[in-house]
Amino acid sequence: MSDAVAPAAETGEAPHYLGHRDRLRARFAQGGADALPDYELLELALFRAIPRRDVKPLAKALIRRFGSFAEVVSAEPARLAEIDGIGPGVIADLKLIEAAGHRLARGAIAERPLLSSWAAVLDYCRATMAFSPREQFRILFLDKRNHLIADEVQGRGTVDHTPVYPREVARRSLELSATAIILAHNHPSGDPAPSAADVKMTREIIGVLDPLRIVVHDHIILGRNGHSSLKGLKLI
Known part of the structure; x- marks a missing residue:
């Protein structure tokens, strides 16, 4: 399944989710991950792979299925692909986040x-x-x-x-x-x-x-x- 991309609005107005993305990025920049619930942190992770769509429903669907941000990024690719709207690009980004977390945690115990x-x-x-x-x-x-x-x-x-x-x-x-x-x-x-x-x-x-x-x-x-x-x- 490919990552779904919705067509741009034809009214000449910016899609509503663009303002939401800017506000979410600002909250993250100001307060860090602790300022966001799991589904909003997951939205940030989905922005790059799905640039032209409201990803809040997808983020909430992932949390409902797997339980938490950590469980989403740790889920097996085949199970992630079962969610409508999740394609190879999203899966690659989520597994990159998982790998980065592992690498950071390993760095904390290296040479000590x-x-x-x-x-x-x-x-x-x-x-x-x-x-x-x-x-x-x-x-x-x-x-x-x-x-x-x-x-x-x-x-x-x-x-x-x-x-x-x-x-x-x-x-x-x-x-x-x-x-x-x-x-x-x-x-x-x-x-x-x-x-x-x-x-x-x-x-x-x-x-x-x-x-x-x-x-x-x-x-x-x-x-x-x-x-x-x-x-x-x-x-x-």
């Missing part, structure tokens, strides 16, 4: 000791995983100074399960000469509470890594409604 930058670690994991429609299992590999060596998604699964193999985690940790790791995965249901399977799997990974003197600092579970820390809950 992660254990002393825990809020930035949580922000990064939330930005990259919390709104994903499918489970993914991510590992942050750390050196002896607790600086990030690599950040890798080890597995992607269904809406409620991702297979994880402790020996593969150990193999990759050794390949990277990591001395510690942080585990993270998301719950697409939105509830970040750990399951019995989450705890069991984490303890199995610890059991495999402990003889190799590789420390598991934590296992973070992300959901739309927050996060859980297995270490904070004293489950590991």
Whole structure:
């Protein structure tokens, strides 16, 4: 589906949405993102790809379907394309915003000791995983100074399960000469509470890594409604 473009008004008057766009840009310039509800921030994101149409109804339709600005930009392209009026240009712009958010969040943890930058670690994991429609299992590999060596998604699964193999985690940790790791995965249901399977799997990974003197600092579970820390809950 191509991005729909409405014909210009033939009355000689400027279309009504042009004044709305100018006012919205001014409010954003003055107050930033916090001055706008999600649907208006989404309107700003749609302006470039849809230059000659009132995009407020489309922005509201996207919020109704997916729930929030973050969930819209994190949605799978195929699901975005199901919305009437969303074409390749809009999808590309939304995925660019998502990628930019990930890059900014990653920059906040690069070249810094992660254990002393825990809020930035949580922000990064939330930005990259919390709104994903499918489970993914991510590992942050750390050196002896607790600086990030690599950040890798080890597995992607269904809406409620991702297979994880402790020996593969150990193999990759050794390949990277990591001395510690942080585990993270998301719950697409939105509830970040750990399951019995989450705890069991984490303890199995610890059991495999402990003889190799590789420390598991934590296992973070992300959901739309927050996060859980297995270490904070004293489950590991």
